[in-house]
Amino acid sequence: MERKLESVSSPKRSGGHAGALESAVHVRPQWRTKGNRGRRPSDLGRAADRLLRRGAGSDGALESVIGVDDRTRIFETDQYPWRMICALRIEGKAPDGSPVGYIGTGWLAGPRTVVTAGHCVYGAEMGGFATRIEVIPGLDGDARPFGSVFSDVLRTTNRWIEGSEQDFDYGAIQLSQPIGDDLGWFATASPPDEQVVNKGVRVSGYPGDKPSPWSQAAGTEQWFHTNPVVRATPRRLFYTVDTYGGQSGAPVYLAQAEGESIDPVVVGVHAYGAEATVAGLANSAPRIAPDVFQVIKGWIEEFAPAPPTERVAVRS
């Protein structure tokens, strides 16, 4: 059963750029990006949900874990799609010059582009842009299955920099190495309300309370949860997915229903803990609105050479 998503391409089922030539005659529309599963063939035929393990509950005392803690730990973080989600170790300088550090989450949106929250790359508390960000794909405790890469260039929006507008709190980390070619990247889309409201979304990232806030390993495990979008505005998505500090920048992506085989499609960038909405307490994300989509697409293209499909199409 395939869900119809008007603004999303068919996902690539083979690894890497295999199959690229067969789609070379198609002109890529401007309103979507195409996900890439990466080159690792071991993913094929694996059902991601089988890889999940049930998590233990928490005290639920903090508001961004809404009610009972239903989060689930991802153990196979070296597998698709979890390996495309990255732990971030962010360094900056406070206005007084002292060093400051943060933990966050990001996700691969292109070969060299990791999308995250704007406040993970820029903030007054860190004296402007972060001085350095370590990007660790698929981190799992002490295991770094793909090593880590440091930020090369950071990007965010003028409206986040100048006005701290939450609706524009998204950004990107441009990497010097095209790790997405091997690990894959998420498709991104800006579907209309009817395709997101009351639909299940997943948020997967690196919460700082796992395995516990007082553990040496805090923030090194990937956890996810699925729940519906309870409210949408043109620029925000509100959902009852359980999250915690450290998951800023995590992908908010449409969840597959039982038996569905679509690849994940990111529709928001998780950024904020719970706030009261007309639909109740909910966590929220800047929404991938059409203009946001264009900005992210521009960031991807800024640092990524055109894939073979586009090069061939241009020549013809």
Next chain:
Amino acid sequence: VTTGGARPRLVRTVDEQGAPVPSALLFVTSSEVALPEVGRRTDAAGKTVVLLRAGRYRLRAGAPGLEGTVDVVLDDAAPETLTVVLRAAGRGSPAGR
């Protein structure tokens, strides 16, 4: 420095003897204000700066073997420095399990 009505607050993480706890992870939550969901690391002196406007907040911090939680109500007269005392994990803290 103010940003959208928020003021910088110095947050210190200390142990029960008042000694700084460096590299503690700090989480700030609120039921009134949507806050960025980052985890903050205190520096070598157990300090970090958080921009907060007036309101009610929970500050929860953890370091290996230690944890602490404090609920604060901030207004314009509130002190610029907030302190989270960390105790042995699972003992003597509202958030301990």
